[in-house]
Amino acid sequence: MKQSSDSRSNKPAYKRNILLGAVAIALVSLSFVEDLFQVSKNLDIFASVYKNLSINYVDNVNSSKMMKTGIDAMLEELDPYTEYIPESDIEDYKLKYVSTQYGGIGATISNRDGKVIVADPYEGFPAQKAGIRAGDQILEINGVSLKGKANDQVSTMLKGSKGTAVKLLLMRPGTPKEIEINLQREEIRQDNVPYYGMLEGNVGYIKLDKFLENSAQEVKSALLDLKKSDLKGLVLDLRYNGGGILQEAVKIVNLFVDKGVTVVIQKGRNREKSITYNTFNTPEEATLPLIVLVNNRSASASEIVAGSLQDLDRAVVIGQRSFGKGLVQQTFNLPYNSLVKVTVAKYYTPSGRCIQALDYTHRDSEGSVVKVADSLITEYKTKAGRSVYDGSGIYPDVFVKPVKYSLITQTLASKYYIFDYATLYRNERASIPDARTFKLTDAEYAKFIAYLSNRDYNYNTRTERILNELRDEAEREGKMTDIKTEFDALKAKVSYSKKNDLTQFKEEIKKVLEAEIVSRYFFEKGRLEQGFKYDADLSESLRIINNKTVLASILNGEGNYKSIGKPGADFSANAQ
Numbered sequence: 001m002k003q004s005s006d007s008r009s010n011k012p013a014y015k016r017n018i019l020l021g022a023v024a025i026a027l028v029s030l031s032f033v034e035d036l037f038q039v040s041k042n043l044d045i046f047a048s049v050y051k052n053l054s055i056n057y058v059d060n061v062n063s064s065k066m067m068k069t070g071i072d073a074m075l076e077e078l079d080p081y082t083e084y085i086p087e088s089d090i091e092d093y094k095l096k097y098v099s100t101q102y103g104g105i106g107a108t109i110s111n112r113d114g115k116v117i118v119a120d121p122y123e124g125f126p127a128q129k130a131g132i133r134a135g136d137q138i139l140e141i142n143g144v145s146l147k148g149k150a151n152d153q154v155s156t157m158l159k160g161s162k163g164t165a166v167k168l169l170l171m172r173p174g175t176p177k178e179i180e181i182n183l184q185r186e187e188i189r190q191d192n193v194p195y196y197g198m199l200e201g202n203v204g205y206i207k208l209d210k211f212l213e214n215s216a217q218e219v220k221s222a223l224l225d226l227k228k229s230d231l232k233g234l235v236l237d238l239r240y241n242g243g244g245i246l247q248e249a250v251k252i253v254n255l256f257v258d259k260g261v262t263v264v265i266q267k268g269r270n271r272e273k274s275i276t277y278n279t280f281n282t283p284e285e286a287t288l289p290l291i292v293l294v295n296n297r298s299a300s301a302s303e304i305v306a307g308s309l310q311d312l313d314r315a316v317v318i319g320q321r322s323f324g325k326g327l328v329q330q331t332f333n334l335p336y337n338s339l340v341k342v343t344v345a346k347y348y349t350p351s352g353r354c355i356q357a358l359d360y361t362h363r364d365s366e367g368s369v370v371k372v373a374d375s376l377i378t379e380y381k382t383k384a385g386r387s388v389y390d391g392s393g394i395y396p397d398v399f400v401k402p403v404k405y406s407l408i409t410q411t412l413a414s415k416y417y418i419f420d421y422a423t424l425y426r427n428e429r430a431s432i433p434d435a436r437t438f439k440l441t442d443a444e445y446a447k448f449i450a451y452l453s454n455r456d457y458n459y460n461t462r463t464e465r466i467l468n469e470l471r472d473e474a475e476r477e478g479k480m481t482d483i484k485t486e487f488d489a490l491k492a493k494v495s496y497s498k499k500n501d502l503t504q505f506k507e508e509i510k511k512v513l514e515a516e517i518v519s520r521y522f523f524e525k526g527r528l529e530q531g532f533k534y535d536a537d538l539s540e541s542l543r544i545i546n547n548k549t550v551l552a553s554i555l556n557g558e559g560n561y562k563s564i565g566k567p568g569a570d571f572s573a574n575a576q
Contacts, residue, residue, distance in 0.1 A: 046070075079343055079360040081329050087337040097244065097341075098212060104159040105166065106188045107132065109151060112416065116146045116154050122188070123523040130183040132170065134520055135423030139178065140169035162187045173420070174427045195528050196222035199538070201546050202232040207528060208252075211244030211301035216251030223255060223284055233289035233545040235538065236305075239319060243300025246277070246328060246347070253308050254279040256315070258286055261350075263308045266328050268345035273330075275345075289551055290315040291541040294394060295402065299323035306394045307349035313384040313555045316544060317396045319537045324357025324393035351380040353390035386557035397554050398544065400537050408501040409509050411459040412452075418513050421451055426520035435518045435526035436533070440510050448513060449502055467491055 050070070054063045064086075071084045085093045095102055106125025110117050116138045121127040138146060141157045149157075160166065163184055170179040192215035196206040204226035206219060223234070243249075246264070253263045257279050266275045292306045292315045303322050309315035328345040348354050358369050372391035380388050389395065405413075412418050432438055440448075460468075471487065474480040480487070502509070511534050518530040532538060544550050 079327065081325075081327055081341065082343050083341050084334075085339040085341065090337065090339065093339065101187055101189050102159060103162045103164075103185050104188045105132075105183060105185060107158075109138070109154055109158075111151045111154075114147070116149070116151075120519070121523070122190075123525065125188055126183045126186050128523070130181050132168070132181060133172070133423070133426060135173055135420065135426070136179075137171045137173075138168055139171055140167075142167050160185045172427065173423055191218060193218040193222050195525050196226065197529070198226065198229060199235070199532070199542060201542060202230050203542055203545055204229075204231050204234045205237065205538075206234065207237045209241050211241070211246075211248045211252075213245070213248075215244065215248045216255070219252050220255055220284060227285075231288065233291070234285070235291045235293060235541045235545070236315075237293045237538075238298045238302040238306060239293050239295040239537070240297040241299070241302040242297065242323075243302050243325065246301060246304065249301035249304040249308075250277045250279070251281075252305055254281050255284045256286065256288070256290055256309065257283055257312060259283070261312065263350065264304050265348040265350075265352075266345045267348060268328075270344070273328075273344045289545050289548070291545055292317050293537050293541065294319045294322045294396060295537075296320055296323055296393075298394075299325040300327075303355055303394050304347060304349070307353070307355060307388075310394065310397065311350040311353075311380075311382045311388065313382050313386065316398065316551060316554050317394060318398045318541050318544070319396050319400055320402050321395050322355070322393040324355055324391075326354040326356030351382055351388055353378070353380045353388060355390060355393050357392045382557075384556055386555075398540060400540050403536070405512070406501065406505045406508060407459050407461060408457070408505050409512055411457050412509065413512060415455075415457060417452060417455060417457060418509075418516050421448055421513065422516035422520055424451075425517050432517070432521050435522045435529040438514060438518055438530060440514055440517075445506065445510055445513075448509075452502070 050063070050067065053066065054061055068084065068086060075082045075084060091102075105127040106122040107127035108119045110119045118127070118132055118134055118136045118138065120134055121132050138154070140146060141154070144157070146154055158166065163186075165182065165184055168181045168183070170181060172179060192210050192212055193206060193208055196204070199205050204223070206222045206226075208215065208219060219236075226234070246266070250263045257263070259279050259282055261279045262276060263279060264277050266273065266277070268274050290309065292309055294302065294306050294317060298306065298319075299322065303325065306315075306317050306322065310317050326346050326348075327343045328347050329341050330344045331339050331341045334340055346354050346356060357371055359372055360369055362370070364370050377389050377391040380390060382388055467487070467490065471480065474483055474487070511531075515527050515530050519527040522529070544554070
């Protein structure tokens, strides 16, 4: 049998292939050597600059701070997720990205005008069990005054090993005397699932607010508990969930999807960073009607869960477009107990789409990060043939208009008037009705308005800003005298209208105030339950999940729920 040969060469094909392979290896090796040379060269230059600055600069130099500044500036050129973590920040990093446990009293704090205020005690932990309330001011910790101390300093003072004692000196609004409280620190565990329960129509609800260690097990445990009732469907709430561990997201999808199904594909520049993640267990509920809630703060692992379940036509996604983070990070150990977290890959949902919204590689002429251009957004198909798109987050199957609070409500919240009034309300009332049914009466709302009577909650409306611009322009052009009468009349009307904002936006303000008051008695669980009756996303979820025909039509891409255009157009859906 004759050997194959190349028409451009007399050499046998196999010999030519060996030769080409050798040349390719040589070129790769040369490239690798060149890369190593550039790395070595630049490290020598960097080290030399650092050394000379440390030795010769005119003033004393904090060499550690200077090094961190240099590293941070270098990484800033890449993306906001690639970061250096020095030894001093390791514990905070683990709490934020890995573990949900730490030693402390179980409360969040805020700093207002130099005062350390308890913002939210966690139910069932030392602070709450000792009677500490939201709104209490912490004056001293173990006899040390907190005057002039920053939040991170106070937080460090409150944290400590399990079982160690801590003494707090508090001042409670409406109470004339200071309060001294002694308590013991405990291991504080912030659950990934802060709440789950049953909604109307035997529909289960699971709130998942992060993807840290054991998040999948927590979702599974909640699901198994809910299944003890006659469960008709499930709402998985991923709103405001910024993500976490990718593998936890895969395990959560596996609860609802058969074994051996691709959930997400990770693709990196290096071959070892390219990984396909498949389900590997028998699902708990492969057919249970499922809704996933997302909004513009749902990111990363949240988008993997929502996007995968959407691509597999396993769940209906409801809410608003998600954040659009399609990047994967991996942490590497560095000398002296420090770490670097590096973006090593992009991830792709089962349909093949990457939902990354910002292009950090191709910046504009000024070096600013730009969004993926509409012209580059590509259409993909779900398992059942529905259209989905890459390049800008997860688009919900059913869009619900997001809540947008008025300026008056935003101002009352940002100036802490709603928070402080809830504190006074709690101090005057030992108990309130059930969180789900609690509502302020008109008389109680009138008391809140009276509370605001001697407080400054001034703010500029858009109309006022435009009027001020008109006045400035008229004065520049010398025409203010001609329009002063009309201008003053218009300004007076705007001012009068603004005074009515407390009445005009009464229901909206009451809703926010009720949630704050309920949290004083029933903590985060109560805040969630109280908000159910106002939650448009949840209301739409219940309506759809209880109508099998509508649910099926969405998953099949039929009827009024079918996407009406690619991203960039108005994406909406009207239920009939």
